[in-house]
Amino acid sequence: MKNEVKSTCCYCGVGCGVVIETEDGRITGVRGDPDHPANRGRLCTKGATLHLTADSTYRLRYPxxxxxxxxxxxxxxxxxxxxxxxxxxxxxxxxxxxxxxxxxxxxxxxxxxxxxxxxxxxxxxxxxxxxxxxRLCMSSAVAGYKQTLGADAPPCSYEDIDQAKVILIAGANPAIAHPIIFRRIEDAKAANPELKIIVVDPRRSESAELADLHLAIQPGSDIALFNGLLHVLIAEGMVDLDYVEAHTTGFAALKEIVRNYSPAVVADLCGVPAADIVKAARWFGASKASLSMYCQGLNQSAHGTHNNAGIIHLHLATGQIGKPGAGPFSLTGQPxxxxxxxxxxxxxxxxxxxxxxxxxxxxxxxxxxxxxxxxxxxxxxxxxxxxxxxxxxxxxxxxxxxxxxxxxxxxxxxxxxxxxxxxxxxxxxxxxxxxxxxxxxxxxxxxxxxxxxxxxxxxxxxxxxxxxxxxxxxxxxxxxxxxxxxxxxxxxxxxxxxxxxxxxxxxxxxxxxxxxxxxxxxxxxxxxxxxxxxxxxxxxWPYPADATAGRTRLYEDGRFPTADGKARFVAIEHLPTAEATSLEFPISLVSGRMRDQWHGMSRTGTVPRLFNLEDEPLLALHPCDMRHRGLATGDLARVTNARGAMVVRIAERVGLKKGRAWMPMHWGNQFMNTAGSNAVTSDAIDPYSMQPELKHAAVQITRLDLPYPLAIVRRCESQAAALELIQQARAFLNKFPYATVGLYGRQTPLVVFRAATATAIDDAELLELDRLFGMDGEDGAILYNDASRKIAKKAIARDGRLLGVRLAGEALAQVWLKQAMAEDELDASLIRFALAPTDKPPVSIAPRNIVCKCADVSDVQIHAELAKGSSLPQLQDKLKCGTFCGSCLPDIKRMAAEHAPQQAAAA
Missing domain, CATH: 3.40.50.740 (Rossmann fold)
Structure with missing residues (x-):
């Protein structure tokens, strides 16, 4: 029996409504709830795959x-x-x-x-x-609201995004961490091209790509920036003195402090041009509706409470609170x-x-x-x-x-x-x-x-x-x-x-x-x-007993939940990060989220296609830092400080300044042989919120020479079978200096095991791994061994279908094999290429682009349906592409337009 139940997504704090589809007591599908005001039917990749996380392989069933x-x-x-x-x-x-x-x-x-x-x-x-x-994500936001506004009550609503004239995004990357909010920001920008978007982030994040101004500040310099912006607002007469006098206290003391935060001084502290600081302040102050949005970049700091206070000060000083399109909006991390x-x-x-x-x-x-x-x-x-x-x-x-x-x-x-x-x-x-x-x-x-x-x-x-x-x-x-x-x-x-x-x-x-x-x-x-x-x-909320509706925004009357009804400016000064970089630990490691994963991946880590964007832990570095350490993309490095260490593969990423590294916080011992970024993060805490400084750690990064690689790619017949195999493979992670295991795939789930050692893996160990991955038999086996170079490769195929590949000593082919096996694109005539010493696929394997990441639909699939004469609504109904977050609709419409003349001719 089929049924539908309305619920919410269990990931980030956007709070998207979902409709859960069930049949015979099992969850079979999920879609966005068009009636829920938080998302109006949209879902991101994580929300769109929630039904796939209902697999019970790892579930606790009994005490x-x-x-x-x-x-x-x-x-x-x-x-x-x-x-x-x-x-x-x-x-x-x-x-x-x-x-x-x-x-x-x-x-x-x-x-x-x-x-x-x-x-x-x-x-x-x-x-x-x-x-x-x-405590790890929102307690500084709580303390910041209480110190300034008197209560832990975000004063804004999502509809303020639609009405804002300036949006200041600080210490947040909603394109990745709150995708449905970011879709709304994109819509607001499209509806009003004059909307100014300012992004404050040490790296050029995905959200910064939409920005009119990106302030790539030094990690931990948020207070200096906000004090500098306030300095400009005061100097150029953009403070609403009537509002400040009537509705706040403490401004005079803070004004004396920020006199010392001129654009030149702040530029030196933050590492951004003074002209950009002035520009950001002018945009914010001249706007009739300035909205700020912030999250862990401000919160996860040893002075996170004052980071929050600093951004709230800008709203109080300009009277940009309690008005449509304006206010300090803390984005909640968890549901x-x-x-x-x-x-x-x-x-x-x-x-x-x-x-x-x-x-x-x-x-x-x-x-x-x-x-x-x-x-x-x-x-x-x-x-x-x-x-x-x-x-x-x-x-x-x-x-x-x-x-x-x-x-x-x-x-x-x-x-x-x-x-x-x-x-x-x-x-x-x-x-x-x-x-x-x-x-x-x-x-x-x-x-x-x-x-x-x-x-x-x-x-x-x-x-x-x-x-x-x-x-x-x-x-x-x-x-x-x-x-x-x-x-x-x-x-x-x-x-x-x-x-x-x-x-x-x-x-x-x-x-x-x-x-x-x-x-x-x-x-x-x-x-x-x-x-x-x-x-x-x-x-x-609030929604008291005599109300007929909840309140869209707070503090519209200028009264705050403090003893005197006035908001408070807090005397805050710039403070550095809890630990400074040094000759011993010269790199600032910043952590953050991936779009398709959630926390420690106990839920998202069960869905193969959520690994297709990034299926192993990667640490991003600036090219100069890589050259200085003799590193290239794909090399292995050891990341260390006094608290711990991890071994991770290096990737060059745009948007990082020299001296900074970036790694997602999700990876840990479930998928690698170390605890991930939290092996080295600091437990220094903010004195008011008690929130730790998870966002920054000073580390050393050194090249690790492990010249003998190993890669195993194994097809599984079901998601449950893949999860069982991963659970067994985890027992092997600690046998290697570097090792990871993870999922990959679309219709066909794959388990991918990678490792590296200083010397060749002996035959007994290879046999043990072959047995684990069901590749120890000779039936359908293709072998390549080069004893002089310690290379041992093996592929297993049955009925013209490649089931598994083990590459030891040379493993370049695993780069393209994952897609080929997941798509079933290696027919009997091409299986011999599985052992090829190249990271390039055979010419006959066509490249493809996943257009709709939420529904996991490629351009090849879309073109095939359009070639059959499907209309856009028919295409969406069959493949579900463009029915979740909506970000792929422009590409789908463009592809449909390309097919329109052919469809018209056929008609």
């Missing part, structure tokens, strides 16, 4: 435990698993106190999940040791980081934007929850939480829906902390994450398509999420696991009110209680309910 850390996992019944967890936590709390336990949760949980985790820790146990991976912030999902917060340090706020929550008190002692934020595991101050930790053994900085220290912990519980949908290796108890949770509750996106819009299918095996919803555990823990601690604190029969009951905590607060949602969200669609 499991280990008798010995690192040992085999054994299946448990739920009652036994939760009783064990409750007993261990109760014993730890009785012996060492409430602060000896901690919870580390995730911006991908539902708001209802978040709420019960916070109530469990702060209400039942009596500890504020509950933090979230949002429900906003929802977590709403319920106090950080160690220093309480529900409904209350502060833990405020005694009145603690008393209000204690009264609402019916507990004697909420503890005053601040909880441990993410970095300190794991440091406390290592020292033993925290004995037991409960981790939910996140992977700190890959995502936190300074990975060696994090993994030592997890190993030192007395008890680790992992509540997770996937059993193959890096953190799973350290868990004593694993609890299977529901995942996208199975979950239910609410989420809040970047523009404060709450969406109702519904389950489309049941979770696999005995997996349960996150809130159900927490509530069941809380009741058991309460009984063991003889907490008489445990059942009363957690009476919930469903997620709606949790939402209703959360809703009541917001009454009278800046994010009041007492006018919302599940039924209303289902009937009227997603709504923005």
């Amino acid at each position: 499991e435990k280990r008798a010995v850390r690192g040992g085999a996992r054994q299946r448990l019944a739920w009652d036994a698993a939760l009783d064990e967890a409750a007993s261990r936590f109760a014993e730890t709390i009785r012996t060492h106190g409430p602060d000896s336990v901690a919870f580390y949760i995730s911006g991908q949980l539902m708001t209802e999940d978040y709420y019960v985790f916070n109530k469990l820790a702060k209400g039942l146990i009596g500890t504020n040791n509950v933090d979230t991976n949002s 429900n980081a906003m929802g977590g912030r709403e319920v106090g999902g950080l160690a220093n917060l309480l529900s409904a934007h209350r502060d833990l340090g405020n005694p009145e706020h603690r008393a209000e929550i204690a009264k609402l929850w019916g507990v004697p008190f909420v503890p005053a002692k601040p909880g441990k934020s993410a970095v300190d939480l794991f440091k406390s595991l290592k020292t033993g101050e925290i004995k037991a930790v409960w981790i939910a829906c996140t992977n700190p053994a890959q995502s936190l900085p300074n990975q060696a220290a994090v993994r030592e902390a997890l190993q030192a912990a007395e008890y680790v519980v992992l509540q997770e949908a996937y059993g193959n994450t890096d953190t799973a290796d350290y868990a004593d108890l694993l609890l299977p949770a529901s995942a996208w398509g199975e979950k239910q509750g609410t989420v809040t996106n970047s523009e404060r819009r709450i969406t109702r999420v519904r389950s489309a299918v049941l979770p696999p095996g005995e997996a349960r919803h996150d809130w159900e696991i927490v509530v069941d555990f809380a009741r058991r823990l309460g009984a063991k601690l003889e907490h008489a009110a445990a059942d009363r604190l957690f009476p919930y029969a469903d997620a709606e009951a949790i939402f209703n209680e959360h809703r009541e905590t917001t009454r009278g607060r800046d994010l009041d949602i007492t006018g919302l309910s599940y039924s209303q969200l289902e009937a009227q669609g997603p709504q923005q």
Whole structure:
């Protein structure tokens, strides 16, 4: 039986609506929800492939435990698993106190999940040791909004993009990280060619390609830039003094500071031309509607809070806030980081934007929850939480829906902390994450398509999420696991009110209680309910009981949620990055996102075609830095600093300045034999937000001479078979100085294994690898061996179809073999070329371009359908190209126009 259910995408904070298609209890497809105001039917490549992530190969299905850390996992019944967890936590709390336990949760949980985790820790146990991976991405945005505007409330809406006259994008790359927002920016630019776009980024990012002005500042010099822009605004009389006088405080003190930030001084600090600084300030100040958009480039800094304050100052000084097309707009990193912030999902917060340090706020929550008190002692934020595991101050930790053994900085220290912990519980949908290796108890949770509750996106819009299918095996919803555990823990601690604190029969009951905590607060949602969200669609907060609609933008009346109703300028000064480059570590390593991958790839890493843009870890360098180190594209290098090291392949990329390197943050031990960029990132934190400086690390990069390459490309008959093979291949990663394993492919999934060593791999090792990849037989084998050069190649073909290739000692052909095998383009007459010593394909293999990356449709496929006489609507209906994000439509229409005369002649 076919069915459709409306939900949301589970990736970035844009909050796109999706329609999940199911048949006989299985997810079979997904498309953008045309009625959802966040995306109006558009989806990016990740959202468009969500149905392909429903493969259950890596899913946790049943509770499991280990008798010995690192040992085999054994299946448990739920009652036994939760009783064990409750007993261990109760014993730890009785012996060492409430602060000896901690919870580390995730911006991908539902708001209802978040709420019960916070109530469990702060209400039942009596500890504020509950933090979230949002600490790694959004806590500086929270602190920046609070320091300046008085509350963690993004004042803008997506519709402001359409009305802006100037868009300042700083420390963000929405073309990659928030693609649907970027499509909207592109649309705004097309509709209004006079729209000025300024991009501030140390590298010339994909978003910078659309910019009218790119400011390639030095890493960490954001405050200097913003102070410099404010200097120009003041000097040229573009400050709205009436607004500043009526609606702000602290301007005079900041004005004195920015007197020292002339364009010449800032040009020296930031490494950009003084004339460009003046131009950017003039554009911003003269505009009637200036919108700023920012994300991790500002947040993931040891002075991230003041980075945020600096950009907000520009809006306050010019009165560019609370107006259509204007305001400081923090782009949320995760799908429900906003929802977590709403319920106090950080160690220093309480529900409904209350502060833990405020005694009145603690008393209000204690009264609402019916507990004697909420503890005053601040909880441990993410970095300190794991440091406390290592020292033993925290004995037991409960981790939910996140992977700190890959995502936190300074990975060696994090993994030592997890190993030192007395008890680790992992509540997770996937059993193959890096953190799973350290868990004593694993609890299977529901995942996208199975979950239910609410989420809040970047523009404060709450969406109702519904389950489309049941979770696999005995997996349960996150809130159900927490509530069941809380009741058991309460009984063991003889907490008489445990059942009363957690009476919930469903997620709606949790939402209703959360809703009541917001009454009278800046994010009041007492006018919302599940039924209303289902009937009227997603709504923005605030939405109090007497409202008929949510508020599109905030602070239109110039009043702010501060004691005097005025926004605040903060006295901020330029600070360098937490660690400076040096002779020993001369390169600034900057990390970021790839378009087609998400976080540690536990979900996106199961879809072959999401690797087609980049299927192995690559580190980008400036050509001068490459020449200085004797490196060329494709060479291997060792990246090191005092915290750790990684071995990675080098790629030359446009847009990088000398002395800077760039690498995606997604790669880790699931696909390579080191922890990736977080092996070397810094755990220095911002003093206000406690957010670590993940964006920058000083490193040394040296050429690694591993002259003996190995590449294996193996066709698999299904996605599940490919994932099983990858899981087995991971056991071989640490046998080589350099090794990666990954997916590739379109209709046919491939597993690609690459390695390199200093000396030739012996026959026994090759045989072991051949057995793993099902290439140890002689049936259909084609061999090439050159003992003098230590080259050993093998291909396996059956029925005229190439199944696998192993290239040892010389592996150039793997460059083109991936496409040829994925497209089934090597017929029997061409299979002999599989062992050719060249990175160029045979002439008979035509090059092709993937036009629609969302639906994975090539120009060859489109031309073939158009040649049959298909119209554009018929083409879209059959191939689905141009029906997701829409960025490929101009190319498709151009191709259709080329075929139009032929179609007319045929008619």
